[in-house]
Amino acid sequence: MAEVTKGTRVQQPVIVKRKMLSTKSNLHGWLFASPWIIGLLVFFAFPLIASIYFSFTSYSILQPGEFVGSKNYQDLFKDDLFWTSIYNTIYFTIIFVPLGIIFGVSLAMLLNMKIKGMGIYRTIFFLPTLVPHVALAVLWMWLLNPGFGLVNGLLDVVGLQGPNWLGSEAWSKPSLILMSLWGIGQSVIIYLAGLNDIPEEFYEAAEVDGANWWQKTRHVTLPLLTPVIFFNLVMGAIGAFQQFTLPYTMTQGQGTPANSLTFYVMHLYDNAFKFFRMGYASAMAWILFIIIMSLTALIFMTSNRWVHYQGK
CATH class of the missing domain: 1.20.5 (Single alpha-helices involved in coiled-coils or other helix-helix interfaces)
Structure with missing residues (x-):
């Protein structure tokens, strides 16, 4: 003891x-x-x-505001510019995100080829992502200028009449999509990492079975790259719904012509910091949150049908 x-x-x-x-x-x-x-x-x-x-008050930064219940949310659905901004944002997202994936994967596959000086080409395609968006917008405003812009100048050389890119309601959003595609270098780097993660044994087995380049791309590369495509799809959709800097810089915050470049976040910013309707802007922010969360949830729900992981 x-x-x-x-x-x-x-x-x-x-x-x-x-x-x-x-x-x-x-x-x-x-x-x-x-x-x-x-x-x-x-x-x-x-x-x-x-x-x-x-979002439930009339808060305006300068004044405390009063509780108004759901009035801000009700006023949103009566605001024509609110619906216009949603249309412009959805239009941009539906076109830009798939194009970004297609061009990103294609460029990554080209930059994954084993040729001399490939590091230089990869650097060139990544450099545009380092340019600040404001500087990028100013550069493209000069390139797409209908009078002395380089793009219309090249079209004149081949006998084509260039459109009024940024001053036309029909061409303003396609012009913005073109500018945004200029900066897909960051997603290309992610696709390159995904391509390098695919084991060479799969390609060797496909070659033994007599598969050509397209068959290897379709049945080996793309299925095993779907986790990376899934990631860029989610991030691209979220980023597209938050489009602000490029259209705001190009239009000086006016969203012209005919509000064709008034995006949702621009309209939110105007209500918050131009008109000092902070309660109204807060309601807009939560509507945007619900839209993005719903879209992200939808993508996640459908991912089991097309995303393939090597471990499964």
Whole structure:
């Protein structure tokens, strides 16, 4: 009994010491994580919760505002510019996202070829993504200028009449899609990483079976690249619904011509910081959140039918 008691007395200080060290380690962990936690609470969680409350008020930044219930949400559906901005945003998303995937995968497959100087070509295609969007918009405004722009100048050389790219309601959104496709280098890098992750054994087995280039692309490359395509599809759709900088810079915030370049986030920004209708803008922000979450959920629901993982 004396030996058992003695052993228990020896173990107790060890257990207490371990608990103190564990508490100290946890304290240090929370201390080092505290800047991020404080930033999350102050700059994300609090504004998020506040925007829910403001969406039910007449808050205008300059005045506290009053509780108005669902009036902001009801007024949204009566706002013609609200529906126009939704149409423009959906139009851009439906065309740009699939084109971005097609061009991104095609460029990645070209840049994945084993030829001399491929690193230089990859750098060239990635460089446009490093250009700030405002500078990119100014550059394309010069290129697409109907009077002295380079694009219409080249069309004149071959005897074609170039359109009024940014000044025409019919050509303004296609022009914006063209500008946006200029910056797909970032997604191309992700596709390249996905292509390099495909085992060479699959291609060798396909060659043994007599598969040609198209058959290997269709039955090996694209199915095994679907997880990367899925990721870029989700991120591309979210980014397309938040389109702001390019159209805002090109139109100086006016969305002309005929509001054909008034996108949802532009309309939200105008209500919040031009007209100081912060409650109305908060309601718009939550409508946008619901749209993006619904679209993302739909993509995830359909992913089981077309996304193939190597481990399954």
